[in-house]
Amino acid sequence: MRTARTSLRSRIYSVLRHAILLTGGVVMLFPFIVMVSTSLKPPSEIFSPTFTLLPQEWYAIENFREAFTRVPLARFILNGLLVGATIFLFQALFALPCAYALAKLRFAGRQMTFVLVILALLIPPQVPAIPLYIGMWQLGILDTYAAIILPSTISVFGIFLMRQFFLQIPDDLIHAARIDGLSEFAIVWRIMLPTAIPALTAFAILSFVWNWNDFFWPLIVIQSEHLATPPLGIVFFDNAEAGTNYGPLMAGAVAITAPLVIAFLVAQRRFLEGFAMTGLR
Amino acid sequence: MAEIALKPAEYSAGVPRPAKGRPAGAILENVAGWSLATPALVLIWLMFLGPALVVIGLSFTDWQFGMPTVAWIGLDNYVELFADRVFWISLTNTLIYVGVLVPLSVGLGLGVALLIEDGLSGSRFYSAIYFLPVTATMLATALAWEFAFHPSVGFINQIFSFLGLPTTDWLKNPDTALFALVAIGVWQSMGLNMVLFLAGLRAIPKDLYEAAAIDGADSFFERFRRVTWPMLGPALVFVVTVTAIRSFQVFDTVAVLTDGGPNKATSVLIYQMYQEGFSFLRSAYAAAITVVFLAFTLVLTLAQATLLDRRTHYS
Amino acid sequence: MASVSLRGIEKLFGSTRVLNGVSLDIADGEFVSLVGPSGCGKTTLLRILAGLEAQDAGDVFIGGRPVDDLPPKGRDIAMVFQSYALYPYMTVAENMALPLVMRRTSFAQRLPVIGRMMPGTGRTIRGISDEVSAVAESLAIDHLLARKPGQLSGGQRQRVALGRAMVRRPAVFLMDEPLSNLDAKLRVQARTEIAQLHRRLGATFVYVTHDQAEALTMSDRVAVMMDGELLQVAPPQDVYADPQHVKVAEFIGTPQINLVPGRVRADGGVEVLGMALGIGVSLPEGSTVSVGFRAEAVGMTAEGGGHCSALVQHIEHLGSEMLFHLGANGLERTVIARIHPARSPGARPGDSIGIELHGQRAFVFGKDGRRIPALPSATTHAPRLFEPGAMLRTASA
Incomplete structure (x- = not known):
């Protein structure tokens, strides 16, 4: 019961709850992150052996133009x-x-x-x-x-x-x-x-x-x-x-x-x- | 009076009629009822029930798409099917897929729902994140997963090698391909389960927890065992069967990521049906696979109905 | 058995103050009702007492022992909820047994399969089941033990909820509007039963209700609560006959008390509509007060007599009594008079009559709403009016 005045235990629980939910949340978002991040990168960076969240060279316009012209x-x-x-x-x-x-x-x-x-x-x-x-x-x-x-x-x-x-x-x-x-x-x-x-x-x-x-x-x-x-x-x-x-x-x-x-x-x-x-x- | 045959529960749903009968009104209501329901009924027969019956009938023939003649061959398709190595592989794969996905998806969905509902802050934020894959187009996210599973530049292998775990070409390795698809399936389906559990949790009266606290059941474990779990029973049965039925239909990821391969390691029932029916145009044979698939679905539904019947508390 | 003390309890919900320093002492074995309109904080107070809610300030003592840091299960209390809060998936017997199971068995013994095999589990369970049966019998619900709450009527559920509270023999029973989900007839019956139960068990009862009839009929003392404060804590007859606050006077009693504006004269006498009432207060001349008359403190006389003339607007025949709704000249609100049918003046709606206000039975309230003690005053209006039988005379007039 959340009965007594905010105790240490309930505060630890709250931190733990956020930690678990946030970690899980990152996993849930991760394909979206991959998707968006890749769509912003030039081929050289996409096939680079280390993953970076943001591209060094922004290539979004080229990628999206290619996507919208190659197929309707x-x-x-x-x-x-x-x-x-x-x-x-x-x-x-x-x-x-x-x-x-x-x-x-x-x-x-x-x-x-x-x-x-x-x-x-x-x-x-x-x-x-x-x-x-x-x-x-x-x-x-x-x-x-x-x-x-x-x-x-x-x-x-x-x-x-x-x-x-x-x-x-x-x-x-x-x-x-x-x-x-x-x-x-x-x-x-x-x-x-x-x-x-x-x-x-x-x-x-x-x-x-x-x-x-x-x-x-x-x-x-x-x-x-x-x-x-x-x-x-x-x-x-x-x-x-x-x-x-x-x-x-x-x-x-x-x-x-x-x-x-x-x-x-x-x-x-x-x-x-x-x-x-x-x-x- | 045909209505008398209606069960009491159905009966009460109708319009209460004054004791003295009004035959003219009754006829009018009949006409209205039929004319409003008929268009939908016709379409239900055309799009669902009729085709379902045709599929069953077709499975007893030798028809192939485009052929001018049809012959009744009894159970021959089923005999061939049960001797077909690929069918058994597909069925086993489907059962493994469902058997691994359902507990993970339901368990994680329940866990996340419990964590979200048990706190005051961030509930909306978290439920949005966990639900996001449900609305996202499976095909598009599957391509993102494919890239993530990429053997050399894929994010997953990068993480695994960073952690010192063994890496592989997940989707091309016959030992891992099916489980890679399960992972995608769990990721995609658990958000819906979470939402259904959240609705179930929110429907539990708060004073049951308070009564339990006064009765002495106030630890996390006792609260869960004495109140949450039994109150969630019907929702749980529903979520399990719906997840099972949905995952039985797994097709998109197989079709776009593995083509049933490598070496049939990810061939599943609906994928085999699709190939036989629409690539090889063996319509009757595909119909037999469809009937097997339908039978499994109906068994699951039946199991749900019996379980729910036993676990419903309110009369 | 235990006494209960609340000391300066305060509670805020966000920025709204729902309890404003409430203090209350309840003796061992006493039946105290917390009564007040919805939203007055009575349920919150009960929940703080139960440990379901934490107070922002103040202390709770049960049996002389501070319990602020104890969870509900450690406070030796039982509670009957408004919704009964019966576990719908358990039978009546399981519902009633749970409090005992949780107390008398160990964690290991409660485990589904293993628990049964633990030494002593069987004996404990049998003992619990005997006690449950005994309580069920005393409440005449022993034939329902195998049923689930969904199969019971409202009255039966209410008894099961009582039974679940009783099996544990707690020192204090807390009840949160336990009768509000019953129909009127059952409610009256259940009232008697709960009062008898209290006498039989001798435990302390704290009973929350918005229904003054429940509070007045069952309690040893009634605590009237308004806007997060206790206005008066007194035996039922006193809350009615000796209200200490205008809001108490308004809340308790049906029909509602008649409140008319009054003024203090130079000699301290109180006047209403310019006529002295025969009572005085120690307030400066010209102070405005509010004077309350119960419906039975209002009499009717022939037109031209009494304090003022009035028009009969409506008459309620209640069998044992009649209520006359009177529109008095110079008063904003309708005045209600309670008249015994045998003494009815025979007036009909639309008739003009005179109103007599019985000053000796009036309550005077100051501007802050507090009761001002009345003293006998020199200037009386007309002592003749208070003679018994005065109304008979008017009736014949």
Whole structure:
């Protein structure tokens, strides 16, 4: 118990705590440090036998220019934004009405619907890959934006999350809306959506981070460089460089890591809330 | 009245209906419910459940991508799979990867969460640092790790030789490559576990610790054993299974850093599935691997459900 | 058994001073309630007494022994929490046994598997279990011993929390609003039970509540706390009938005491609305005071009589009594009169009546809120008014 007036023991403990956490923190940050530090250095320093944190000769501009010209890095980032935003919009569009129906409406088959959602929740994203690939091949939409986006248009996790959130909204709010003459459809978009903004924001963050970072599916369906999402793009870059030109490669890695890392540092609390919500199910 | 079949827990989630039935309202609610749920349901079938069933069906055929004909060959794919040396290597590698990563990632995540939550200062700062790898793009950080593991100029070997420890080409040495990937996996996943544990720790009522202090359980060990550990039980089960399920899906680092090598030392289930299905275009064979993968995932989920059932305290 | 002494306890949260030098002596075996509005510091005081919180200044003594440097477990106390703080993953029996287990077994004996094999563990555990059963029986919860808190009702949980405190036979019981999570009916019943428990155990009880009814019905003495200070510590009847501070008078008693502004005359007599009350104080002429009348110290008479005329605004029928809300001319606040139904003047809302203020039962408070002792005054208004039966006459008028 922290009961008595600050004792020596608790002060030692506090110092120890900071020491352990700081050491661990350095280890956690170390790949980022390597990444940023390498992106600032000329090849000669990168391959020097002793590691230095900062370069003797600043080479950042050259590395980043190389990264952005050798491959369409800006395009990759734009693709990432476009794909992430589109996917989230679709996910919200389909998940919100379904979550509302599951949480607040009584219809024959509601329980079955919920069981299906839970079942789908258990299926890892790699399982449907082969049939989806075959299907898209038959439709002739491989190597398009649609191919990346389509499988993610539905998020069962989103449905589940929003259902849990809607369950906490008092029924009276919905009764009042019905008495005010709103249709069920209008209730979803004009009552439930605004009340669900906090949960939806958290889900938006999760969804965007997942899709920005997803590598498996874009790798399967995308061949054209100009359609690549950031992780796929950096692999194109890696292959083009045959893994020797680390400076520009790390510059590229910094460029595609930076948006989410900066977003996280700016909206830290929201991110942590969002990811803590994955513990709901 | 189909609703009567609903379990009480589900039932209570619905809109309480006045005692006297309103058939017109009930029909309307049915129509509304179905029309709001149907688009999502259709997509769930199209993107998850349908393909999952197709994968299972496909695994009993001889189909290869692009072939015009399909034949039912029963269990032949599985027979071939279980005789396939690479499959056993991949499965063993996956199990080793999961078996080493889960305790490390969960243990470190819990340790960090306990340290962060137990103090007053720097909590936000530390949780941000430890969480950073979770948001960072795995592919990009994997490249940074690759450079760090570089045999001659890599930071890790420089440190190891400075400390007088043996050095090696971590990602090219068959004895170390898988564990190098585990290290990256632990680094990447423990932040999320920490956040989940922090949420769990913060949900423990403070007065339980106070009651324990008055009852005499006030040492660090007793506090942890009498309050923290049992109260964290459900979160722990969840974190362990989720980490296990996620690490079962390990693919990115393998694909970009080792290509399953050297000499299959880092081949894992999903990587083998990817190769068979999308490089060699043996769709049916890849489907069989997928089914094995799915089976493991479901077993883990089942284990979680039974454990959680036993460890939930509140009715 | 032990006495409890608090000496000059101060506590700051950041820059807010929550306890401002509180001193309190509690005799061995006494039942003292700390009562006050939420945020007055009573719970903080209790937690300092328990050792859950460290004071910034002052000392705590239990059984005459300073305990400031002792952890909670060393203070020979037990506590019942507002939320009960039962361990949800333990059965009732395990919950109640824990304090004894922690005290009577060694660290090694408590180890999961090895502990069972240590010599004497079995005997100790059996002894503990017998004591737990005995306490559970005395609280009529012995049939619940195998259940977990999640399977119990609120009232049952409250008893388990009491039981966990009792098994250890502590010298001092600390209770932090233990009844506030019960419904009204159970609360009244539990009040009686706790009071009986106190008599049976003979231990010292310190009981924190914001509910004056709980404080007044159970305690030997009530300590009224406001803004981090003890305003009055006295037996229940005294806190009501002899409040030493205007805030005590306001806090204790339902309906709230009627406070009307008064003035001191040249002869020391106190007047309200220009009429003498028949009591005096030793204050200079022209001093303003606050005069408090309990609802039963306010009478009603025919219009034109009494101290002033008033309009009946609202009547509450409470069965055994009636409360008349009276809007008096010249007074900002509504005056409430408590009248026995048999003596009701029969006035209805909207009727005009006269108010009689019974000066002999009034409390005079100075500007600082402290009570000013009243002396008999030469100039009385009309002694006739204090005759018994006066109200009957007005009623017939």
